[in-house]
Amino acid sequence: MHFPNLNEAKIRSSKKVEVITAKNIKSETHKGEKYFLKTYGCQMNVHDSEEIKAILENLGFTETKVLEESNIVVLNTCAIRENAHDKVFGFLGRVKHLKREKPELIVCVGGCMPQQDSVAKLLKDKYPYVDIVFGTHNINELGTMILNHHDTQEIEVYSIEGNVYEGIKYARDSKISAWVNIMYGCDKFCTYCIVPFTRGRERSREMSDILNEVDQLVKDGYQEITLLGQNVNAYGQDLKLGYDFGTLLEKVALTGIPRIRFVTSHPWNFTDEMINIIAKYDNVMPYIHLPLQSGSSSILRLMGRRYTKEEYLNLFTKIKENIPGVSITTDIIVGFPNETEEDFQDTLEVVKKCQFDGAFTFIYSPREGTPAAKIKDNVSLEVKEERLQRLNKLINEHSLMHNKEYLDKTVKVLITGPSEKGENKVCGYTETMKLVNIEDANEDIGKIINVKITEAKSFSLDGKKEIFINN
Numbered sequence: 001m002h003f004p005n006l007n008e009a010k011i012r013s014s015k016k017v018e019v020i021t022a023k024n025i026k027s028e029t030h031k032g033e034k035y036f037l038k039t040y041g042c043q044m045n046v047h048d049s050e051e052i053k054a055i056l057e058n059l060g061f062t063e064t065k066v067l068e069e070s071n072i073v074v075l076n077t078c079a080i081r082e083n084a085h086d087k088v089f090g091f092l093g094r095v096k097h098l099k100r101e102k103p104e105l106i107v108c109v110g111g112c113m114p115q116q117d118s119v120a121k122l123l124k125d126k127y128p129y130v131d132i133v134f135g136t137h138n139i140n141e142l143g144t145m146i147l148n149h150h151d152t153q154e155i156e157v158y159s160i161e162g163n164v165y166e167g168i169k170y171a172r173d174s175k176i177s178a179w180v181n182i183m184y185g186c187d188k189f190c191t192y193c194i195v196p197f198t199r200g201r202e203r204s205r206e207m208s209d210i211l212n213e214v215d216q217l218v219k220d221g222y223q224e225i226t227l228l229g230q231n232v233n234a235y236g237q238d239l240k241l242g243y244d245f246g247t248l249l250e251k252v253a254l255t256g257i258p259r260i261r262f263v264t265s266h267p268w269n270f271t272d273e274m275i276n277i278i279a280k281y282d283n284v285m286p287y288i289h290l291p292l293q294s295g296s297s298s299i300l301r302l303m304g305r306r307y308t309k310e311e312y313l314n315l316f317t318k319i320k321e322n323i324p325g326v327s328i329t330t331d332i333i334v335g336f337p338n339e340t341e342e343d344f345q346d347t348l349e350v351v352k353k354c355q356f357d358g359a360f361t362f363i364y365s366p367r368e369g370t371p372a373a374k375i376k377d378n379v380s381l382e383v384k385e386e387r388l389q390r391l392n393k394l395i396n397e398h399s400l401m402h403n404k405e406y407l408d409k410t411v412k413v414l415i416t417g418p419s420e421k422g423e424n425k426v427c428g429y430t431e432t433m434k435l436v437n438i439e440d441a442n443e444d445i446g447k448i449i450n451v452k453i454t455e456a457k458s459f460s461l462d463g464k465k466e467i468f469i470n471n
């Protein structure tokens with residue numbers, strides 16, 4: 001048993017990052033058995049689940065989408081807000097029933113939640129039917145943990161981790177678009193955020209390792225990659241090798257992969273050079289997710305965001321002016337402790353000025369162990385909910401407005417797969433990350449095609465494949 005400790009996780013050691021070769025255990029022990037994997041949270045977790053899949057498949061398991069059919073259940077969890085916790089514990093209720101009928105079922109809980117000591121303790125004390133508990137730093141050990149598992153509950157979660165794994169095998173969900181980690185962890189310590197505790201200190205992958213991975217994806221026919229990091233702008237700073245995110249982005253652009261995206265960009269260290277590189281290369285998509293969090297400078301200070309309302313607006317304007325046709329989305333938290341109506345008005349003002357293409361909006365959720373969780377709050381949930389509604393109304397108006405700008409225009413869409421909107425439809429994304437549903441283009445999955453936009457809704461577009469006739 002190895003328990004996590006939030007206080008230890010806060011310590012950023014000066015130990016050099018070790019590059020560890022990932023284990024790639026192959027065994028037929030579980031041949032013929034099935035796994036059920038459920039992923040909660042952000043893209044980082046979605047990508048981690050691609051590693052978990054590869055580990056399980058290497059042990060002989062095949063995937064099932066039916067919980068009752070499974071021999072092993074793996075929940076890859078998220079800790080960012082309380083409702084993420086609630087969903088996992090709710091699902092564990094269903095798993096408990098199944099385990100009663102099927103005692104040989106192996107139940108695993110991993111990812112961000114167990115990185116919190118309180119969750120690991122709760123799983124130990126109240127969820128004895130959970131067999132294996134692992135964290136974000138030892139995903140690569142999951143195969144060994146499963147092979148060594150007997151009857152007792154095994155909890156193995158590291159608090160501080162300074163390592164980077166190379167040679168990880170992924171069972172990627174898509175053959176068209178791939179995630180590529182460029183760095184792990186976060187050192188920003190925004191006062192509301194649990195991520196620096198659950199994901200550890202900032203560790204960048206060496207540029208050559210990233211480029212080798214991208215080259216292989218190009219060879220495998222991938223059309224798009226998304227560079228992943230909690231804060232991609234900080235890429236390279238910890239390595240002290242003289243290169244940064246701008247340098248990396250340029251080198252990735254030169255691999256020739258048709259589309260490059262990246263998430264997430266913190267407004268704090270977004271350099272002019274990065275803006276120029278995004279503008280310069282056609283295969284770097286003109287789409288930036290730029291979390292605002294709040295439009296009030298005093299709340300931003302309490303959040304530890306390191307920029308003011310004015311600085312955000314200046315950066316936003318600079319990006320809009322320098323990257324033609326760029327779309328910008330954001331994250332906003334309402335109801336940070338003691339947020340006044342005036343503070344909230346500041347947020348609305350920034351939203352009105354920026355007219356974001358889209359936004360993820362959240363009610364503040366206190367996370368145990370973070371500095372903000374200690375602030376006494378005087379704003380009722382009712383007020384917070386009402387602010388969220390007002391904000392969402394405005395955000396949705398802007399999304400619809402931007403989508404309408406596409407009407408009757410022809411845009412390039414990378415077709416990623418079948419659409420949820422009907423049998424004969426496929427879907428894909430514009431360069432600016434707008435979801436488009438298209439009829440009669442089944443044979444174009446995996447291709448970038450010209451699409452004429454015929455209808456604009458708040459959250460998606462409809463379009464028709466444009467067919468060129470050469471006379």
Ligand code: 5AD
Binds near residue numbers: 193194362364366
């Ligand atoms: N409460 C509400 N929202 C949060 N986020 C991060 N931590 C919290 C929290 N404690 C939001 C931020 C971040 C996004 C991924 O989740 O907006 O950008």
Ligand code: SF4
Binds near residue numbers: 186187190195
């Ligand atoms: Fe959390 Fe802030 Fe780091 Fe983003 S930059 S992961 S909000 S601490």
